[in-house]
Amino acid sequence: MLRKWEVDIEKLYEGNRITVARAISLVENEAEGAKGFLKEIFPRTGRGYRIGITGPPGAGKSTITNRLAQFYRKQNLEVGIVAVDPTSPFTGGALLGDRVRMTDVEMDEGVFIRSMASRGSLGGLSKKASEATDVLDASGKDIIIMETVGVGQSELDVARAADTTVVVLVPESGDSIQAMKAGLMEIADFFVLNKADRAGAEQAVMSIKMILNFKKSDGWVPDVLKAIANEGIGTPEIAKKIAEHRAYLEQQGELARKRKARLEERIRELVADTLRIDFWTGERKAMLSSRIESLMQNRSTPYDLAQELIDDFRKQQLT
Amino acid sequence: MLRKWEVDIEKLYEGNRITVARAISLVENEAEGAKGFLKEIFPRTGRGYRIGITGPPGAGKSTITNRLAQFYRKQNLEVGIVAVDPTSPFTGGALLGDRVRMTDVEMDEGVFIRSMASRGSLGGLSKKASEATDVLDASGKDIIIMETVGVGQSELDVARAADTTVVVLVPESGDSIQAMKAGLMEIADFFVLNKADRAGAEQAVMSIKMILNFKKSDGWVPDVLKAIANEGIGTPEIAKKIAEHRAYLEQQGELARKRKARLEERIRELVADTLRIDFWTGERKAMLSSRIESLMQNRSTPYDLAQELIDDFRKQQLT
Numbered sequence: 001m002l003r004k005w006e007v008d009i010e011k012l013y014e015g016n017r018i019t020v021a022r023a024i025s026l027v028e029n030e031a032e033g034a035k036g037f038l039k040e041i042f043p044r045t046g047r048g049y050r051i052g053i054t055g056p057p058g059a060g061k062s063t064i065t066n067r068l069a070q071f072y073r074k075q076n077l078e079v080g081i082v083a084v085d086p087t088s089p090f091t092g093g094a095l096l097g098d099r100v101r102m103t104d105v106e107m108d109e110g111v112f113i114r115s116m117a118s119r120g121s122l123g124g125l126s127k128k129a130s131e132a133t134d135v136l137d138a139s140g141k142d143i144i145i146m147e148t149v150g151v152g153q154s155e156l157d158v159a160r161a162a163d164t165t166v167v168v169l170v171p172e173s174g175d176s177i178q179a180m181k182a183g184l185m186e187i188a189d190f191f192v193l194n195k196a197d198r199a200g201a202e203q204a205v206m207s208i209k210m211i212l213n214f215k216k217s218d219g220w221v222p223d224v225l226k227a228i229a230n231e232g233i234g235t236p237e238i239a240k241k242i243a244e245h246r247a248y249l250e251q252q253g254e255l256a257r258k259r260k261a262r263l264e265e266r267i268r269e270l271v272a273d274t275l276r277i278d279f280w281t282g283e284r285k286a287m288l289s290s291r292i293e294s295l296m297q298n299r300s301t302p303y304d305l306a307q308e309l310i311d312d313f314r315k316q317q318l319t
Numbered sequence: 320m321l322r323k324w325e326v327d328i329e330k331l332y333e334g335n336r337i338t339v340a341r342a343i344s345l346v347e348n349e350a351e352g353a354k355g356f357l358k359e360i361f362p363r364t365g366r367g368y369r370i371g372i373t374g375p376p377g378a379g380k381s382t383i384t385n386r387l388a389q390f391y392r393k394q395n396l397e398v399g400i401v402a403v404d405p406t407s408p409f410t411g412g413a414l415l416g417d418r419v420r421m422t423d424v425e426m427d428e429g430v431f432i433r434s435m436a437s438r439g440s441l442g443g444l445s446k447k448a449s450e451a452t453d454v455l456d457a458s459g460k461d462i463i464i465m466e467t468v469g470v471g472q473s474e475l476d477v478a479r480a481a482d483t484t485v486v487v488l489v490p491e492s493g494d495s496i497q498a499m500k501a502g503l504m505e506i507a508d509f510f511v512l513n514k515a516d517r518a519g520a521e522q523a524v525m526s527i528k529m530i531l532n533f534k535k536s537d538g539w540v541p542d543v544l545k546a547i548a549n550e551g552i553g554t555p556e557i558a559k560k561i562a563e564h565r566a567y568l569e570q571q572g573e574l575a576r577k578r579k580a581r582l583e584e585r586i587r588e589l590v591a592d593t594l595r596i597d598f599w600t601g602e603r604k605a606m607l608s609s610r611i612e613s614l615m616q617n618r619s620t621p622y623d624l625a626q627e628l629i630d631d632f633r634k635q636q637l638t
Contacts, residue, residue: 035622038622039620039622039623042617042620042621042622043617043620046617056375056376057375172491256615259615260611260615263611263614263615263621264607264611266621267607267611267621267624267625267628268599270621270622270625271598271625271628271629272591272594272595274625274629275591275594275595275598275629276591276594279590279594280587288583288586292579292582292583295582296575296578296579296582298361298362298365301358301361301362302361302582302585302586302589303354303357303358303361303589304358305586306586306589306590306593309586309590310590310593310594314636317633317636
């Protein structure tokens with residue numbers, strides 16, 4: 001039976017590619033029915049294992065994602081990839097570079113790849129990417145890889161959404177202090193030093209290990225693996241380390257705790273979204289516009305105006 | 320007269336260093352009275368010019384900030400610096416590296432520097448950094464420089480909070496496509512290619528310029544300057560370009576438009592904060608905790624639970 005959002009749910013559960021693509025578009029465009037759709041598929045999520053691949057631009061994240069996908073396919077596992085790709089408004093879409101590099105896995109029926117571009121709203125993007133991951137999960141993918149470019153909030157979001165987070169660095173990524181500053185140390189379940197045939201690779205590995213030694217740990221200890229992803233060197237070791245981390249999480253009950261925290265965060269976001277939409281009616285937007293001029297002339301303050309708007313909201317709730 | 324938040328506002332307006340430091344701590348720690356304090360100083364803000372310095376880790380942002388501060392000091396301008404410094408939980412504070420490098424300006428009474436560490440919450444950090452900027456503005460700083468590490472949401476936030484945004488790159492930052500992917504092209508009022516004595520500098524400048532040519536513009540055209548900040552080369556040119564951009568913004572009425580957009584954003588944030596605090600009472604947090612287990616067993620969905628919580632909130636508003 002075809003639902004009003006034009007996604008055949010049964011076909012989605014069977015993993016039909018066109019249906020999966022359509023379902024992600026529904027979510028990405030926040031089309032009517034998206035929320036109802038996500039609600040309906042929710043009970044089918046939670047089976048796929050979520051891997052986050054992150055690190056600075058140019059580190060080779062796409063290549064490693066590609067190689068990992070090939071590796072899992074040889075084990076007959078179904079793979080979904082969500083590549084979060086902040087792009088320039090000059091081009092208005094995902095860049096050719098990564099697309100080309102992904103071609104060999106794209107031809108494989110067992111791999112579904114979706115690039116999601118930011119168009120300036122990274123915050124909303126991470127939410128949509130997480131929802132796309134749910135769609136892939138419900139469609140029966142065993143492994144879902146989330147790949148993000150960037151250093152900052154987007155990594156933290158990936159780390160929150162992933163079961164295992166892999167941080168990819170290259171010898172040129174700068175010394176270890178820079179890596180620490182970028183906040184990558186705190187989210188990595190392990191590191192991959194890619195392009196390990198380049199100068200400075202050994203030193204980079206040593207620096208990262210030295211810093212990791214400072215981290216007190218009574219459980220999982222992050223490690224540093226070397227790879228030359230262009231040549232496929234290091235892929236089995238990365239997959240093995242992911243499997244080890246997964247086994248650790250499962251034995252310790254950490255996987256359930258991570259999923260619980262993820263659900264709580266999702267609920268908090270849903271609440272915030274609903275409250276925001278309820279609040280910013282056309283009337284209240286107009287009120288903001290008309291009052292902002294007196295703010296510009298320092299005759300009022302943002303704090304007064306926010307309070308005025310909130311008082312109006314509370315009054316409305318009472319009527 | 321000393322207020323209850325222990326910040327002597329008159330001393331703040333006189334630029335007293337200890338008072339400024341205390342006021343920023345008040346804001347950073349979200350201590351009691353912080354909001355009232357920000358409300359009180361608001362009418363004294365809007366005079367300082369806000370410069371954002373951003374770019375990938377290791378590009379030399381601190382050094383350029385340092386040099387610019389020295390340059391403005393020679394013109395007898397008062398300078399405030401907010402360095403947003405995402406750090407690792409391993410160290411629990413700002414890293415030594417930058418602190419040392421900043422020493423020569425730190426000794427200068429006319430420069431006030433504050434490092435703000437993220438401790439895992441970049442979102443809240445950009446808000447606090449923006450409030451610290453207001454404090455510096457109210458304290459009479461003519462120029463306020465906001466420096467951030469990272470590629471992603473934090474840059475967008477800096478760009479929103481700054482009047483002029485300078486993006487610092489180095490020849491090793493990767494090819495121009497990587498820079499575009501990092502979203503830096505869309506926020507830069509101009510670029511600085513630092514470490515311009517290194518191999519690949521000319522090519523990097525050309526690549527950025529080529530991409531900038533694609534950008535249709537009927538006003539300000541972003542440019543690429545070269546610098547060797549360690550040796551102070553390029554600093555006057557950067558300051559001159561900032562002054563040109565400022566003049567452009569003022570002539571076009573863009574400065575007022577930027578400040579208006581900033582105030583609107585601030586009000587939206589204040590509203591969202593207030594609603595969040597109103598919503599997440601102890602009772603509702605307990606409700607979330609008690610219901611989340613049935614979610615874990617797929618007997619409910621995040622959408623149902625969010626709705627249940629919101630219904631409860633609406634009911635409470637009616638009583």
